[in-house]
Amino acid sequence: MNFDILKQDKAKFVVLDGKYKEKEIPLQFNPPTYSVEQNNEYSEKKLMGLKGTINQFTGTKQSDLALELLFDSTSTGGDVRELIEPLYKIVDIDNTLHAPPPCQFVWGKLSFDGIVATFKKEFTYFFSNGTPARAKISMTLKPYVKVKETAKSTDLQSSDISKKRVLLEGDTLFDMAYREYKSPAMWRKIAEKNGIDNPLDIPYGSELLLPSKGENE
Missing domain, CATH: 2.40.30 (Elongation Factor Tu (Ef-tu); domain 3)
Known part of the structure; x- marks a missing residue:
């Protein structure tokens, strides 16, 4: 043995x-x-x-x-x-x-x-x-997957088209940033895109515009 x-x-x-x-x-x-x-x-x-x-x-x-x-x-x-x-x-x-x-x-x-x-x-x-x-x-x-590693296997979003996502009950801007960009720190980019001052005070059901790849570079 x-x-x-x-x-x-x-x-x-x-x-x-x-x-x-x-x-x-x-x-x-x-x-x-x-x-x-x-x-x-x-x-x-x-x-x-x-x-x-x-x-x-x-x-x-x-x-x-x-x-x-x-x-x-x-x-x-x-x-x-x-x-x-x-x-x-x-x-x-x-x-x-x-x-x-x-x-x-x-x-x-x-x-x-x-x-x-x-x-x-x-x-x-x-x-x-x-x-x-x-x-x-x-x-x-x-x-958790680093953004660079994820980009090697798949292009998560178009370079010139922004996505729309609905904030569901129990969801947060940090969760959305992780799902879409594999980086919770990207919540700031989403907040700026939608004119959000307080990421913890967003009504559920809100439709949010996610920055395109070109906007994040």
């Missing part, structure tokens, strides 16, 4: 951009579970002269990575929130990027570049004074 495969690598995050670029965030414990999700995307089309609609396949969306992480401070008597604190380097908005920074999750042969989309804390054990001592973190990373 090859006992090398039984050696446990320590899971960690590596910040890929922003003020904490190349910063490593090792985890206290390796994840007890993780999952990936892949979706086939369809657009609804109406045909003139016919009732109803048809669903047209538009492509496959890259997988998200869902992680469950455990933290425990019962052996030290400390506050478990202090162990969680380093994760905020990839969760909070980086003021140099105006968005959470992209990161890489590394565990053995698994390597996933993504941006934190959801981050949920659940405290499951407390000391007698109410200090949390054990926590479970559930988080989802959406795939």
